[in-house]
Amino acid sequence: MKIGIIGAGGIAKAHAKALSTVKGAELSGFYDINSLASRKCAFEYGGTAFNSMQELLNQSTAVIVSSPNFCHKEHVLEAMAAGKYVLCEKPMAVSMEEAEEMKNRASQSAYIPIMGFNYRHLTFVQRLKDMISGNELGDILSINVHFKKNSALRRKKYTWRDHSKSNKTSGALGDLGVHLIDLILYLFDSPFKLDSLKVKMMTVVKEKEQKQVYVDDHSEV
Known part of the structure; x- marks a missing residue:
């Protein structure tokens, strides 16, 4: 399974390290609005530094959303719309309204979205x-x-x-x-x-x- 990581901060690095220990999982790469951060992560952990989220989605079976909290809803919904499995970092969203929308969209998806309560x-x-x-x-x-x-x-x-x-x-x-x-x-x-x-x-x-x-x-x- 090819897994892309949205975000290139500390939590993204922790996920990249963990992925290297999972049999059958391959890191496709990173996407972050800070392209330098993406390139640094790709250099250190492997995979590609994608120039857009769409590029990352095209090359991934599943995604880990480790972007800032106020981006979670947008990134999760876009990934689910693209037909990807999603692991979203906590907290789920920045409001109950956002969380409800994500939950409702997830209930209509054939792909599994989960929260990162490790x-x-x-x-x-x-x-x-x-x-x-x-x-x-x-x-x-x-x-x-x-x-x-x-x-x-x-x-x-x-x-x-x-x-x-x-x-x-x-x-x-x-x-x-x-x-x-x-x-x-x-x-x-x-x-x-x-x-x-x-x-x-x-x-x-x-x-x-x-x-x-x-x-x-x-x-x-």
Whole structure:
């Protein structure tokens, strides 16, 4: 299976490394609006640096969408319209409306689109899933999951993650917290009671390179 990667940032590189370990998978190449980034990735990981997304789609059986969050909807829908299998990086979109449109289009497709919730496949998560399903832990009254990262302090450069276009999907909640939300859904196979949710979102680092940061760097749900 020839797999193309849309985007040429850090996550795209992680996918390219992973693809090199998968039997039967071949990296067709990269497409990014930053052609230099595409060429660098192709030089390092193989494949072609495509000049357009259409070129990448023509040469690929499936695509991995690892572009900025606000591009996910456009790239996923275009790939599905071209008859490609799609792995979309999280978060799915920057709004419920976008996510619903993607979901509805996916339901009409003969090709499989999936979300990149890779934490589900970690060995300890699979073991925990088995323990919960087998009632080895008894009645679970509460669960506390969290990430502790210093990314907001460590990343000094202003990027698309800090921009208002991301609609707060690329901060602490949308970037990492979404993994935890997915894990709770996956482990317990139970919906959230939306009217019971309380959310606190904060932006501690409010400025980078003299530009305003529009996303959260500390969130609690």
